[in-house]
Amino acid sequence: MDLFRQDPQVLNVGLASFRDAIAQAGGAVTQIEWAPPANGDRAVGRALARLVNDPTVEAANRVAYKAYLAAQPVLVGIGVAIEAIATMRPRLILHSGPPIAWDRMCGPMRGAIVGALLLEGWAADIRQAQDLAASGAIAFEPCHHHGAVGPMAGVISPSMSVWIVRETVSGGLAFSNLNEGLGKVLRFGANSAEVIDRLRWMAGSLRQTLALALAETGPIDLKPLMAQALHMGDEIHNRNSAATALLLKRLAPAMLRSNASREDVAAAIDFIAGNDHFFLNLSMAACKAMLDAARGVAGSSMITAMARNGVDFGVQIAGAGDRWFTSPAPVVDGLYFPGYSIADAAPDLGDSAITETAGLGGFSMAAAPAIVNFVGGTPDDAIANTAAMGLITLGQNSAFTLPAMNFGSAPAGVDVRKVVDNGILPIINTGIAHREAGIGQIGAGITRAPLGCFTQALSALADSLPET
Amino acid sequence: MDLFRQDPQVLNVGLASFRDAIAQAGGAVTQIEWAPPANGDRAVGRALARLVNDPTVEAANRVAYKAYLAAQPVLVGIGVAIEAIATMRPRLILHSGPPIAWDRMCGPMRGAIVGALLLEGWAADIRQAQDLAASGAIAFEPCHHHGAVGPMAGVISPSMSVWIVRETVSGGLAFSNLNEGLGKVLRFGANSAEVIDRLRWMAGSLRQTLALALAETGPIDLKPLMAQALHMGDEIHNRNSAATALLLKRLAPAMLRSNASREDVAAAIDFIAGNDHFFLNLSMAACKAMLDAARGVAGSSMITAMARNGVDFGVQIAGAGDRWFTSPAPVVDGLYFPGYSIADAAPDLGDSAITETAGLGGFSMAAAPAIVNFVGGTPDDAIANTAAMGLITLGQNSAFTLPAMNFGSAPAGVDVRKVVDNGILPIINTGIAHREAGIGQIGAGITRAPLGCFTQALSALADSLPET
Numbered sequence: 001m002d003l004f005r006q007d008p009q010v011l012n013v014g015l016a017s018f019r020d021a022i023a024q025a026g027g028a029v030t031q032i033e034w035a036p037p038a039n040g041d042r043a044v045g046r047a048l049a050r051l052v053n054d055p056t057v058e059a060a061n062r063v064a065y066k067a068y069l070a071a072q073p074v075l076v077g078i079g080v081a082i083e084a085i086a087t088m089r090p091r092l093i094l095h096s097g098p099p100i101a102w103d104r105m106c107g108p109m110r111g112a113i114v115g116a117l118l119l120e121g122w123a124a125d126i127r128q129a130q131d132l133a134a135s136g137a138i139a140f141e142p143c144h145h146h147g148a149v150g151p152m153a154g155v156i157s158p159s160m161s162v163w164i165v166r167e168t169v170s171g172g173l174a175f176s177n178l179n180e181g182l183g184k185v186l187r188f189g190a191n192s193a194e195v196i197d198r199l200r201w202m203a204g205s206l207r208q209t210l211a212l213a214l215a216e217t218g219p220i221d222l223k224p225l226m227a228q229a230l231h232m233g234d235e236i237h238n239r240n241s242a243a244t245a246l247l248l249k250r251l252a253p254a255m256l257r258s259n260a261s262r263e264d265v266a267a268a269i270d271f272i273a274g275n276d277h278f279f280l281n282l283s284m285a286a287c288k289a290m291l292d293a294a295r296g297v298a299g300s301s302m303i304t305a306m307a308r309n310g311v312d313f314g315v316q317i318a319g320a321g322d323r324w325f326t327s328p329a330p331v332v333d334g335l336y337f338p339g340y341s342i343a344d345a346a347p348d349l350g351d352s353a354i355t356e357t358a359g360l361g362g363f364s365m366a367a368a369p370a371i372v373n374f375v376g377g378t379p380d381d382a383i384a385n386t387a388a389m390g391l392i393t394l395g396q397n398s399a400f401t402l403p404a405m406n407f408g409s410a411p412a413g414v415d416v417r418k419v420v421d422n423g424i425l426p427i428i429n430t431g432i433a434h435r436e437a438g439i440g441q442i443g444a445g446i447t448r449a450p451l452g453c454f455t456q457a458l459s460a461l462a463d464s465l466p467e468t
Numbered sequence: 469m470d471l472f473r474q475d476p477q478v479l480n481v482g483l484a485s486f487r488d489a490i491a492q493a494g495g496a497v498t499q500i501e502w503a504p505p506a507n508g509d510r511a512v513g514r515a516l517a518r519l520v521n522d523p524t525v526e527a528a529n530r531v532a533y534k535a536y537l538a539a540q541p542v543l544v545g546i547g548v549a550i551e552a553i554a555t556m557r558p559r560l561i562l563h564s565g566p567p568i569a570w571d572r573m574c575g576p577m578r579g580a581i582v583g584a585l586l587l588e589g590w591a592a593d594i595r596q597a598q599d600l601a602a603s604g605a606i607a608f609e610p611c612h613h614h615g616a617v618g619p620m621a622g623v624i625s626p627s628m629s630v631w632i633v634r635e636t637v638s639g640g641l642a643f644s645n646l647n648e649g650l651g652k653v654l655r656f657g658a659n660s661a662e663v664i665d666r667l668r669w670m671a672g673s674l675r676q677t678l679a680l681a682l683a684e685t686g687p688i689d690l691k692p693l694m695a696q697a698l699h700m701g702d703e704i705h706n707r708n709s710a711a712t713a714l715l716l717k718r719l720a721p722a723m724l725r726s727n728a729s730r731e732d733v734a735a736a737i738d739f740i741a742g743n744d745h746f747f748l749n750l751s752m753a754a755c756k757a758m759l760d761a762a763r764g765v766a767g768s769s770m771i772t773a774m775a776r777n778g779v780d781f782g783v784q785i786a787g788a789g790d791r792w793f794t795s796p797a798p799v800v801d802g803l804y805f806p807g808y809s810i811a812d813a814a815p816d817l818g819d820s821a822i823t824e825t826a827g828l829g830g831f832s833m834a835a836a837p838a839i840v841n842f843v844g845g846t847p848d849d850a851i852a853n854t855a856a857m858g859l860i861t862l863g864q865n866s867a868f869t870l871p872a873m874n875f876g877s878a879p880a881g882v883d884v885r886k887v888v889d890n891g892i893l894p895i896i897n898t899g900i901a902h903r904e905a906g907i908g909q910i911g912a913g914i915t916r917a918p919l920g921c922f923t924q925a926l927s928a929l930a931d932s933l934p935e936t
Contacts, residue, residue, distance in 0.1 A: 231838050232700040232710050233871070242700050245713035249741040252720050256734035266724035273717040369871035370699050379874050403701070403837035404872060406847050 037421050044420065044455045047462035051301060051417050056465060057319075060299035064318040065394045065413045068302070068358075071293040072168045073286035075220040078178075078210045080203070082158035085175055087146045089158075093117075094143040096154025096351040097309025098324040102133050102140060106310030106346045111189025111437020112153035113140070118191060119199050120157050126191065144305055145322065147292065148175040149284045149351035152187035152433055153310075160199065161207040163282055165222065167289040174289035176281040178202050181274065182441065187350075189437035201267075209268040212258035213251045220250060222286040223399050226360070229279075230400055230410070235368035236283040237352055237361030238429040238444060243279035248272050284351060287358035294318050294413075301461055302394060303414040306357045306426065306449055310349035310433070315453035317416055319461050327452030332432045334445015335376055346435040348447055353428045359397050359412025362427030362446060363389045366404040371429060374444060379404065385427050385446075386411065392418040392426065416461065419454045505889050512888065512923045515930035519769060519885050524933060525787075528767035532786040533862045533881045536770075536826070539761040540636045541754035543688040546646075546678045548671070550626035553643055555614045557626075559590075562611045564622025564819040565777025566792040570601050570608060574778030574814045579657025579905020580621035581608070586659060587667050588625050594659065612773055613790065615760065616643040617752040617819035620655035620901055621778075628667065629675040631750055633690065635757040642757035644750065646670050649743040650909065655818075657905035669735075677736040680726035681719045688718060690754040691867050694828070697747075698868055698878070703836035704751040705820055705829030706897040706912060711747035716740050752819060755826035762786050762881075769929055770862060771882040774825045774894065774917055778817040778901070783921035785884055787929050795920030800900045802913015803844055814903040816915055821896045827865050827880025830895035830914060831857045834872040839897060842912060847872065853895050853914075854879065860886040860894065884929065887922045 010029040012019040022029040038044035051057050082088050093116055095109055102110070114129040117138070123129035132138060143150050150156055155177075162175040180198060184190040214220070225246050232242030251272070255265045272278050291304045300318035307314050314324040329347035336342065355361035365372060366386040369379035383404055389411040390396070396409035414426055425448035432443040478497040480487040490497040506512035519525050550556050561584055563577055570578070582597040585606070591597035600606060611618050618624055622645075630643040648666060652658040682688070693714050700710030719740070723733045740746050759772045768786035775782050782792040797815035804810065823829035833840060834854040837847035851872055857879040858864070864877035882894055893916035900911040 242710060242713070245710070245717060248720070249713060249716065252716070253734065253738045253741050256730065256737060262724065262730055266721065269724060270721045273721050369875070373875065379871055403847055407837070407841065 035423060037423065038451065038455045041455065044459060047459045048417060048420055050462050050465070051458065052421065054465070056299045057301055057417070057461070060297045060319060061302055061394055061413075061415065064294040064297040064300040064302045067170070067297075068290050068294040068413060069397060069399075070169050071290040073165050073174070073222045073289040074168055075163065075214070075222055075282060076166045077164040077214055078161055078207055079164055080158075080207070081156050081160045081162045081175070084162050084164050085146050085148060089139070091137065092139045092141060092158070094146055094148055094150070094154065094156040095140055095309060096143060096150050096152065096349065097307045098312050098314030098326050099142055100140070100309045100311055104311055106349065107436045108189030108346050108349060108433040109153045109155070109310050111191050112155040112186045114437070115186045115191030115195055115199070116155050116157035116160075119196050120159055142307070142309075143351055144307060144316070146175070147173055147288070149288045149307075149354050150177045150187065151179070151280060151284065151352045152350040152431065153189060154351045155186060159203055161203050163285050165282070165285040165289045166219070167293055170293045172289060172292050174285045174292060176285035176288070178206070179275060179278050179281045181271070181277070184438070184440060188433045188440040190440060191438060205264045206268055206271065209255055209258075209260045209264045210251070212260045213254040216254035216257050217250055222282065226283060226286065227400055230364060230367040231403055233368050233370055235361050235364045235371060235429065237280070237355040238431070239368045239371050240279040240283065241276040243283065244272065244276055247279050247282070280352065283360065284354050287354045287360065290358050291354065296321055299461070299465060301416045301458070303357055303416060306353040306428070307351045308348040308353065310346050313348060313450050313453055315416075315449065315457055317457045317461060319464065320457065323460070325453045325456035325460065327450040330447055330450055332430055332443070332445045332447045334430075334432055334443050334447070335374070336432070336443035337441075340434070340442035344434055344442055346433045348428070348430060349433055350430070352430065353449070356426055356428050357414060359393070359400060359410040362429045363393075363412065364400060364402060364410045365427070365429070366402045369404070388424055389427060391422055392424050416454050416457045420451075420458050423451075425449050425451060503891060505891065506919065506923045509923065512927060515927045516885060516888055518930050518933070519926065520889065522933070524767045525769055525885070525929070528765050528787060529770055529862055529881075529883065532762040532765040532768040532770045535638070535765075536758050536762040536881060537863075537865060537867075538637050539758040541633050541642070541690045541757040542636055543631065543682070543690055543750060544634045545632040545682055546629055546675055547632055548626070548675070549624050549628050549630045549643070552630050552632050553614050553616060557607070559605065560607045560609060560626070562614055562616055562618070562622065562624040563608055563777060564611060564618050564620065564817065565775045566780050566782030566794050567610055568608070568777045568779055572779055574817065575904045576657030576814050576817060576901045577621045577623070577778050579659050580623040580654045582905070583654045583659030583663055583667070584623050584625035584628075587664050588627055610775070611819055612775060612784075614643070615641055615756070617756045617822050618645045618655065619647070619748060619752065619820045620818040620899065621657060622819045623654060627671055629671050631753050633750070633753040633757045634687070635761055638761045640757060640760050642753045642760060644753035644756070646674070647743060647746050647749045649739070649745070652906070652908060656901045656908040658908060659906060673732045674736055674739065677723055677726075677728045677732045678719070680728045681722040684722035684725050685718055690750065694751060694754065695868055698832060698835040699871055701836055701838055703829050703832045703839060703897065705748070705823040706899070707836045707839050708747040708751065709744040711751065712740065712744055715747050715750070748820065751828065752822050755822045755828065758826050759822065764789055767929070767933060769884045769926070771825055771884060774821040774896070775819045776816040776821065778814050781816060781918050781921055783884075783917065783925055785925045785929060787932065788925065791928070793921045793924040793928065795918040798915055798918055800898055800911070800913045800915045802898075802900055802911050802915070803842070804900070804911035805909075808902070808910035812902055812910055814901045816896070816898060817901050818898070820898065821917070824894055824896050825882060827861070827868060827878040830897045831861075831880065832868060832870060832878045833895070833897070834870045837872065856892055857895060859890055860892050884922050884925045888919070888926050891919075893917050893919060
């Protein structure tokens with residue numbers, strides 16, 4: 001009876017003119033934003049209907065998600081790419097994102113490849129390097145095809161140093177290059193003498209010093225260190241201050257116990273202490289190791305990689321092996337440094353979205369209110385972002401708890417079905433590169449993975465399953 | 469007219485039986501907890517009535533609070549107590565809290581003093597040291613009387629190392645001893661050979677290495693470093709992990725640039741990297757420097773020190789110089805380590821409540837949800853605690869922002885009038901010492917400053933002002 005005594009409360013779905021008429025007449029009306037899945041694409045809708053609650057997919061996702069949850073990434077060493085990565089070859093250069101040929105690459109990736117050719121001594125100057133790269137004599141393949149990841153251009157050439165991370169449950173290995181710091185750096189396409197000199201030092205003195213330190217520390221469990229950093233304001237993608245400091249606390253005493261020379265130790269500690277992003281590449285390798293544990297589970301709709309090459313945004317799912325599903329990479333509508341705008345930006349770039357794929361970065365935004373501040377939001381926005389990601393994931397990773405969510409766990413294991421069904425796209429925290437090589441970072445922001453990757457993956461998964 | 473259509477909503481103040489009768493009859497009733505200020509003490513109530521909104525007090529508080537806000541504590545060096553502290557004398561030992569004679573001291577403080585006598589070589593064994601301490605030949609004075617602070621027993625003897633902090637606006641100096649780490653340590657009353665050996669090393673090699681490092685870094689601004697740590701999960705009293713890591717990032721490269729020997733550098737870095745509380749004593753010295761800037765403002769009701777000696781809890785206010793207002797120190801009803809209970813605890817101990825006096829520690833609890841977790845609360849409790857402290861402070865310190873409060877500022881400048889008027893007692897985060905010397909820390913928790921200190925200070929302030 002109470003119901004009839006109250007004023008009507010109207011919910012309107014669809015045409016806004018109905019809402020407007022009620023509002024103009026003084027009524028209370030709430031407009032519900034709703035769109036059919038995949039913007040009404042009927043084929044995708046049918047694929048989705050087949051996969052939602054499908055027992056094969058549900059069972060496969062349990063297997064894949066459990067493997068991701070159980071994964072234990074451990075830093076076991078540092079090596080030279082050509083020696084450490086079993087599938088690395090001479091005249092091969094790895095890059096971020098899905099496969100791409102030289103003539104389609106964005107400016108920063110080309111710049112980084114030119115730098116790598118100079119570093120390797122395969123070319124004497126930039127012109128020679130560009131000609132060599134275009135000649136077809138050099139192979140370009142995604143880092144992801146070699147168990148590796150790299151931020152921004154993500155370039156790894158044979159002589160570069162790589163972190164070696166072992167996932168102790170599966171025994172799998174994951175690799176990443178070392179973080180160069182900010183300013184003029186290869187990953188943003190810079191290739192001047194100062195950049196090449198730094199990479200030479202990183203491939204020599206720094207690698208040797210870190211190797212001696214790791215021989216002293218023994219393997220370093222990365223998951224507890226990352227969990228601690230989440231309690232100290234990092235989301236371990238765009239903010240790595242705490243994680244870097246925690247790593248330095250482990251490495252510095254070990255360097256001093258080792259045989260490394262005082263000069264080498266001083267230079268290594270100076271470099272790490274001066275680069276708050278030093279841990280990023282290790283975070284990425286750890287996430288890669290955790291997600292590779294979930295690969296190759298037939299029928300699973302869980303995302304195992306999101307990666308961008310500055311032209312294409314690519315997604316892989318556990319149920320489709322190494323196959324990429326790509327859409328044009330978005331340009332990031334973030335905060336730009338003074339003097340730059342979105343017109344200067346390269347489209348979204350780098351393998352670092354592997355952190356979001358593993359439940360960190362944008363997915364754990366609630367852990368790092370300072371990041372939201374940086375891109376113009378509030379701590380409440382951060383909490384809302386993390387909560388929203390919980391609507392497209394298979395569960396929560398209790399290894400990664402978030403103080404601002406009352407120590408609730410990070411949402412993890414993106415389910416391609418939920419992305420398409422809810423129309424909620426994964427949030428990615430990212431830096432923004434200038435579209436020309438060598439200018440470097442010009443901003444930072446929050447972006448979304450494009451829907452097309454997910455609808456393609458969904459359709460492919462549906463096609464791979466027998467009709468019921 | 470709407471009012472008469474609604475069911476009555478009853479607020480009841482006082483006797484609970486009125487509430488119960490309404491509730492039993494099915495009515496909606498809210499019981500308001502209220503007590504007259506100072507539990508109805510009429511003299512205190514009259515003093516409070518005189519001081520609330522008193523223009524002299526208001527003006528004095530503006531001066532004192534502004535001086536606290538403007539203060540810029542800078543780490544300028546490390547020295548030997550007898551040389552660095554101008555008022556230090558041979559045969560003088562400093563301790564935490566308000567003044568106390570040997571025969572009234574608690575177990576941990578006696579143990580720490582015995583250790584200091586052994587360190588100084590004034591006694592050959594524990595028995596001799598106890599006799600000497602009881603003989604009257606050694607002077608005992610509060611750290612606070614010498615511009616210094618020390619956690620727990622807070623013992624500083626002439627040969628010990630002290631941090632030297634300069635407040636650059638007033639030019640004032642503040643000092644603290646160095647943090648020894650956890651386990652068997654002097655500040656909890658331990659005085660075995662291992663404790664004395666560590667103090668010798670801290671007075672020698674560690675001090676020299678830190679002095680050489682500080683010569684390389686130059687003065688280190690402490691306020692920005694503390695502000696950064698508040699964004700990384702520290703409240704900089706019971707949790708100093710981030711602040712310690714940030715300090716190490718500054719000191720380690722400087723040590724390696726200096727002339728310090730590799731062995732000394734390795735030992736210093738090992739020690740700091742292994743002690744997450746290393747920054748605590750610097751935080752305390754910085755807070756002491758900020759609050760000393762507000763001292764000696766006639767008529768001000770702002771608290772300039774809260775400190776405990778394990779027997780008495782003492783408070784000082786800007787309007788009453790170096791006079792202490794004391795009440796019995798409470799025993800902390802916190803979380804005890806396995807095998808210990810409140811029956812084993814020494815009453816509240818140490819100068820570290822200087823951090824709360826400056827708006828940190830319990831006042832900035834919202835910054836450090838992990839601490840609340842440790843003592844059995846939730847992040848929402850932390851936010852509520854910080855919000856409650858805003859009801860007894862003169863303002864907020866915009867140098868210290870708290871991410872979980874949407875980057876609102878730390879409540880700071882405790883007003884003795886507001887404490888007595890609202891009956892809200894300052895929250896203090898604290899460790900708990902065993903009541904016998906040498907057993908060490910047996911728990912941690914949240915406690916409250918006792919009301920008596922504040923009512924005495926209030927009455928004294930009222931007496932110091934001319935009758936209107």
